[in-house]
Amino acid sequence: MKLDERAEEALETLWETLEEGKPRSTMPSGEDLQALADLGLVTGQGDSVGFTDRGREEARQVIRRHRLAERLMNDVVDTARADMEAAACQMEHALRPGVEERVCELLGHPETCPHGRPIPPGPCCEKAWAEGERYVAPLAHLRPGEEGTVAYLRTQDSKKLQKLMAMGVRPGSRLQVEQAYPAYVFTVGFSRFAVDADMAGLIMVRRDGEPPPRRRRRRWGFRFGG
Amino acid sequence: MPGRCHSSAAPQADPSLRKIVLVGNPNVGKSALFNRITGTYVVVSNYPGTTVEVSRGRLRLGSTDVEVEDTPGMYSLLPITEEERVARDILLESHADAVLHVVDAKNLKRMLPMTLQLIEAGLPVVLVLNMIDEAERLGVRIDTDRLARSLGVPVATTAALTGRGVKELIARLGEAGRGRTLPEIYYGPEVEAALARVEPLVPARAGLCPRALALLLLQGDERLEETLGLSAADVERMAEARREVERRAGAPASLLIPERLHDEAARLADEVFRAPEAGRVTWVERLSKWMMHPVTGLPILAVVLYYGLYKFVGGFGAGTVVDFLEGHVFETYVNPWVNDAVTRWIPWRWLQDLIALDYGVITLGLRYAVAIILPIVGTFFIAFSIIEDSGYLPRLAMLVDRLFKAIGLNGRAVIPMTLGFGCDTMATMVTRTLETTRERIIATVLLALAIPCSAQLGVILGMMSAEPRAMAVWAGFVIGVFLLIGWLTARILPGEPPMFYMEIPPLRLPRPGAVAVKTLTRMQWYFAEILPLFLLASVLIWLGKITGLFDAAVSGLGVVMGWIGLPKEAAVAFLFGFFRRDYGAAGLYDLQSRGLLTGNQLAVAAITLTLFVPCIAQFLVMQKERGTKTALAIAGFVFTFAFGVGALVNVVLTALGVKL
Numbered sequence: 001m002k003l004d005e006r007a008e009e010a011l012e013t014l015w016e017t018l019e020e021g022k023p024r025s026t027m028p029s030g031e032d033l034q035a036l037a038d039l040g041l042v043t044g045q046g047d048s049v050g051f052t053d054r055g056r057e058e059a060r061q062v063i064r065r066h067r068l069a070e071r072l073m074n075d076v077v078d079t080a081r082a083d084m085e086a087a088a089c090q091m092e093h094a095l096r097p098g099v100e101e102r103v104c105e106l107l108g109h110p111e112t113c114p115h116g117r118p119i120p121p122g123p124c125c126e127k128a129w130a131e132g133e134r135y136v137a138p139l140a141h142l143r144p145g146e147e148g149t150v151a152y153l154r155t156q157d158s159k160k161l162q163k164l165m166a167m168g169v170r171p172g173s174r175l176q177v178e179q180a181y182p183a184y185v186f187t188v189g190f191s192r193f194a195v196d197a198d199m200a201g202l203i204m205v206r207r208d209g210e211p212p213p214r215r216r217r218r219r220w221g222f223r224f225g226g
Numbered sequence: 227m228p229g230r231c232h233s234s235a236a237p238q239a240d241p242s243l244r245k246i247v248l249v250g251n252p253n254v255g256k257s258a259l260f261n262r263i264t265g266t267y268v269v270v271s272n273y274p275g276t277t278v279e280v281s282r283g284r285l286r287l288g289s290t291d292v293e294v295e296d297t298p299g300m301y302s303l304l305p306i307t308e309e310e311r312v313a314r315d316i317l318l319e320s321h322a323d324a325v326l327h328v329v330d331a332k333n334l335k336r337m338l339p340m341t342l343q344l345i346e347a348g349l350p351v352v353l354v355l356n357m358i359d360e361a362e363r364l365g366v367r368i369d370t371d372r373l374a375r376s377l378g379v380p381v382a383t384t385a386a387l388t389g390r391g392v393k394e395l396i397a398r399l400g401e402a403g404r405g406r407t408l409p410e411i412y413y414g415p416e417v418e419a420a421l422a423r424v425e426p427l428v429p430a431r432a433g434l435c436p437r438a439l440a441l442l443l444l445q446g447d448e449r450l451e452e453t454l455g456l457s458a459a460d461v462e463r464m465a466e467a468r469r470e471v472e473r474r475a476g477a478p479a480s481l482l483i484p485e486r487l488h489d490e491a492a493r494l495a496d497e498v499f500r501a502p503e504a505g506r507v508t509w510v511e512r513l514s515k516w517m518m519h520p521v522t523g524l525p526i527l528a529v530v531l532y533y534g535l536y537k538f539v540g541g542f543g544a545g546t547v548v549d550f551l552e553g554h555v556f557e558t559y560v561n562p563w564v565n566d567a568v569t570r571w572i573p574w575r576w577l578q579d580l581i582a583l584d585y586g587v588i589t590l591g592l593r594y595a596v597a598i599i600l601p602i603v604g605t606f607f608i609a610f611s612i613i614e615d616s617g618y619l620p621r622l623a624m625l626v627d628r629l630f631k632a633i634g635l636n637g638r639a640v641i642p643m644t645l646g647f648g649c650d651t652m653a654t655m656v657t658r659t660l661e662t663t664r665e666r667i668i669a670t671v672l673l674a675l676a677i678p679c680s681a682q683l684g685v686i687l688g689m690m691s692a693e694p695r696a697m698a699v700w701a702g703f704v705i706g707v708f709l710l711i712g713w714l715t716a717r718i719l720p721g722e723p724p725m726f727y728m729e730i731p732p733l734r735l736p737r738p739g740a741v742a743v744k745t746l747t748r749m750q751w752y753f754a755e756i757l758p759l760f761l762l763a764s765v766l767i768w769l770g771k772i773t774g775l776f777d778a779a780v781s782g783l784g785v786v787m788g789w790i791g792l793p794k795e796a797a798v799a800f801l802f803g804f805f806r807r808d809y810g811a812a813g814l815y816d817l818q819s820r821g822l823l824t825g826n827q828l829a830v831a832a833i834t835l836t837l838f839v840p841c842i843a844q845f846l847v848m849q850k851e852r853g854t855k856t857a858l859a860i861a862g863f864v865f866t867f868a869f870g871v872g873a874l875v876n877v878v879l880t881a882l883g884v885k886l
Contacts, residue, residue: 085476115477158446158480159306163727165484166251166301168336172492182520183624183637183726190332190364190501194518194624196636196726 003039005093008062010036015059018051020117060120066092067113068103074114074152084114108136108151108206116156135207139184140200142177148205149174155202167193169203243323243400245293246285249313249344250328251337252299253731255356257281258386259328260296263396280316285396292399295320298659302484303343303438304445307661311449317349318434318453324402325349326395331361331368331383334499338491339484341377346411347438350403351379354395359385360732365502373498387740410437413486416475420444420467427460444468445480510733517621518730527622534609535647536687543605544684545691551597561589580768591764595757598812602684603752604745606648611744615736619644620728627726633709634668634716635660636726642669646677649752651844653677654851664721670852671715674844675864676708678811678836685811686832689818696829696886703833703875711867755843763802776801790834790869791876792827793817799831803838810835825886826879834872837864 003011010032016022024047028036033049036042041055051059069088095103101124104110109125112118136151150173153164168188169175178192179185184200186193246263248256260266264283281296297316298309305311317325327344329337334355344351355361355368374381380401384391412418421440428436428443442450443464451461471479516522561582568582582589613619619641627637639660646653650673657669678686690697770776779801784794795817803810814831817823823831849857879886 156478156481158478160725161481162302162304162306162484163725165339165488166336167727167729168333170485170488178515179518182626182628185518185624185730189336190361190366191330191336192730192732194620194627194637194726194728194730196627196631199725199727 003058003062006032007035007039007041008093011041011055011059011062012066014042014049014051015063018049019059062092064120064122065095065100067117067119068092068100068107068110069095070113070115071107071110071119071152072103110136110152110204112152112154112204114152116154136204137207138201139175139177139186139195139203139205140180140197142180142205142207144177144179146207147174147176148207151204151206153202154204160199160202164199164203167191169193175203175205243287243292243402244290245295245320245322246324246326246399247295247297247316247320247322248326248328249297249317249340250299250326250354251301251330251340253729254299254328254330254337255386256296256299256328259326259354259356259384259392260294262384262386262389262392264294280312287396287399295322300340302340303347304442304447304480305449308658315453317347323350324352324399326352326354328354328356331355331358332364332366332501334368335492335495338495339487341379342411342487342490343438345377345379346435346441348435351377352395352399352402353377353379353381355381355383356386358383359388359390367500369498369500373494376494376497387737411486411490413441413483414475416471417444417479417482417486419474420471420479424464424467427456427463429454429456441483444471445483446478514621514730514733517618517733518624520625523621523625527625530613530618534613535606535683538609539602539605539680539684540687540691543601544688547601547605548598548684548688551601552593556589556593556597561593564588576772579771580765585764585767585771587761587764587768590767591760594812595753595760598685598815599681599760600749600753602681603648604749606680606684607745607748607752608741610645610648611741611748612736615734615741615744617731617733620730623726623728624730631723631726632716633672633712634719634723635665635712636724638724638726638728639665639669642673643677646673646679647683648680648748650674650677650679651755651841651847652748652751654844654847658851661724662721664719665724667719667852667856668712668715670848670856671860671863672708672712674848674860675711675837675867676704678704682811682836685815686836689815690828690832693825693828693886696825696832699829699875699879699886700832700836703871704836707837707871759842767802786869790830790872791880792831793822795822796827796831800835800838803835803841810838826876826884829879829886830872830876833875834868837868837871 010028013026013028014033014036017024017027027033027049033042033045036055041052041058042049043052044050066088069091070084072091073084073087101122104122104124105128109121109128110119111121138154142148150169150171152171153161153169155161164170168191173188175186175188177184177186183194183196186195248260250256260281260283263285266281266283280298283294283296285292285294295316297313300310300313303314303317305314325344327337327341329341341351341353353373355370361368368383370381370383380398382391382395382398384395386392413421421437421444424444425436425440428439430436439450439454444467446468451464456464468479471482475482517526564582564586568578568586572578572581579586581587584590622644623637623640625637626640630636630639639657641659642653642656645656653673654670657666657673660666660669686700687697690700767776770779780797781794783797783800787794787796787800796814799810799813799817801810802813814823814835817831818828845857845861848860852860
């Protein structure tokens with residue numbers, strides 16, 4: 001089904017309210033809700049408004065395209081943050097299924113938008129995860145010895161961001177993972193840091209090509225975690 | 227618009243240089259530089275976050291005295307931990323004439339954002355590229371002239387540990403706060419719009435310039451709102467401005483502002499910083515890897531504990547040296563001589579008792595302090611200083627992080643915990659470096675309960691080395707209690723689980739001079755703290771004896787001793803334990819050397835005494851750091867729990883028919 005832009009915007013807002021707990025004050029207008037109801041995407045009125053099954057799936061797709069567009073603008077086109085939103089808003093409507101999948105692949109099947117909100121995964125993501133071939137991956141997934149460039153930080157918590165930045169971990173930083181157990185050890189610049197799995201999961205790294213081949217002796221359990 | 231607020235806060239002339247403050251990331255050598263500048267000594271270590279107190283010193287500059295302040299490490303002007311807040315507040319209140327931003331030269335890029343923040347705040351900054359020797363060894367080249375021109379502040383290079391460049395730095399202090407050229411950083415339309423609205427709300431204060439304060443407030447610095455005393459309406463306006471930024475820019479100011487700062491820093495660093503590709507793997511690197519690998523790391527830890535703690539502190543300190551001082555010097559020479567002199571020249575029995583005989587100030591107080599405690603604590607501090615300076619502790623922190631998570635702490639807590647084996651009082655003070663109140667309380671409880679201090683440990687190990695099975699029971703129970711109570715407290719106390727992140731500094735060969743000075747400083751602190759208490763304890767015991775209170779307390783405690791299956795003579799040791807933990811252990815040592823304890827009793831006594839009350843000094847620090855209510859609650863819990871466990875061990879051993 002082809003929705004017009006206004007309906008897509010309304011679906012996005014409703015998704016953020018119903019699925020991600022944004023305050024109800026940001027709900028779409030009654031008129032927009034009525035339009036969505038006419039399309040069979042929502043049911044109910046006022047506070048009891050909810051998605052129909054088809055409506056939820058449509059909204060999920062719209063959100064996914066919007067956030068992928070943001071990622072594209074942010075990571076690849078390197079737009080300033082202020083312009084990113086406007087550009088993404090125009091681009092998302094152009095991202096049709098085939099294109100969306102390619103973009104998702106190009107970005108390494110990202111899990112969050114540049115603001116740290118989750119991107120609903122598509123079939124391509126599920127497949128890539130199952131095969132473990134992601135290009136951008138959390139630091140926690142890298143093997144000892146692997147190098148990469150920080151793509152983005154998957155959090156909005158300012159304290160965590162502050163800590164990461166204080167370590168020199170920010171988009172564009174080069175890092176190398178040295179160890180994955182009992183904590184993650186990596187070098188960035190001339191410094192070496194140890195972080196726990198939670199923090200290592202926040203650092204999304206663009207891997208450098210092929211991971212290094214495993215050495216034989218690691219087979220008998222010299223390597224932990226990862 | 228260059229330097230809109232830069233001119234206002236800057237000191238104008240050289241003679242006005244009255245106060246210098248050192249700031250910077252943890253573990254960049256602030257304390258070492260402080261020592262070089264002032265000639266006084268604060269403990270320097272190869273471990274991030276060891277300065278918890280603010281050190282003050284003086285620098286003689288021509289005919290004037292300049293006040294110098296060292297601050298705890300901080301990563302940015304926006305504080306995360308308590309120590310960072312302390313450092314930030316000092317900056318706010320200090321009215322310093324020169325703020326030395328000390329950075330690790332090889333990590334310039336990572337530390338420049340804070341330099342920018344400081345300059346932006348209108349502070350008279352001097353950028354100090356410390357550890358320049360280490361950077362040079364790595365082949366790093368920094369164009370300091372260009373950096374100074376870009377930043378508009380003096381830039382100096384130093385190697386504080388060797389003293390290189392310190393004279394030149396001092397000579398340039400007068401340039402602080404002059405001729406800035408750094409253009410104001412532009413934070414994008416949304417943030418700038420918010421700044422324009424928020425700035426007028428910021429009270430005029432001499433500390434930082436309004437724009438800098440407004441930037442911090444926009445990033446959600448609640449502490450600062452309190453410090454500045456903003457009205458409820460203004461706090462609401464701040465929150466509104468923050469929401470507005472987030473709505474318009476699609477990201478919070480707390481993300482946008484640091485991003486801009488880091489971008490700017492990266493741009494500057496790219497201009498002036500040249501580094502070669504990573505070098506070869508040295509054997510030090512290999513050793514470092516082994517230390518951090520669980521398979522090789524645990525054996526290394528065992529070796530460190532065995533030789534550092536057991537052999538050196540327990541064997542040499544508590545054994546050889548104590549035997550010599552106690553058995554030889556005091557028992558053979560000092561005590562007989564003092565007792566003899568006192569009974570011969572002093573006719574009054576009460577005065578004889580005060581000075582000498584069983585519980586005298588010299589024969590008991592001084593003897594315990596000098597002959598038993600001094601060698602043990604001294605050897606512990608030597609071992610600890612060597613381990614600390616080598617950079618082993620952060621590696622240990624990383625190794626134990628998972629275990630510590632189970633007890634509500636994270637790897638960072640390894641410093642207070644290991645320091646606790648030296649002195650729990652000192653360690654309780656250091657819990658301030660932990661991030662959340664929850665972690666600090668858990669660490670304080672564990673220190674009060676299950677971490678025996680070196681003196682106690684030395685005496686206990688000394689006593690038990692002849693009874694390995696009793697020692698095994700003791701170690702098993704104490705470790706069990708440590709884990710169990712940590713686990714329980716972590717479940718009872720509300721709060722988020724802590725996150726672990728820590729810099730792993732390079733391994734360095736400890737320098738004997740530095741280790742010696744550090745050990746001496748710690749010993750000095752320790753003795754200033756405890757010797758008066760030891761003597762006071764002797765006096766109190768003496769007072770208690772002549773008033774009969776002591777006997778009453780001993781017989782009262784004697785009953786408790788009966789419950790946990792100990793001879794009533796042990797009551798004396800426990801009573802001493804109120805004054806100093808180690809004092810109590812030393813009392814126990816006396817009992818054991820008189821052959822009054824069976825193996826079972828030894829285990830019970832050692833366990834109870836290890837868990838038993840924190841000493842007076844530790845209790846006072848607990849009260850200061852955690853508040854009276856928490857401190858009393860912890861002490862009450864520890865007291866009942868210790869005797870409870872003692873009774874339990876006794877019952878279990880008896881029921882099982884175990885004879886240790």
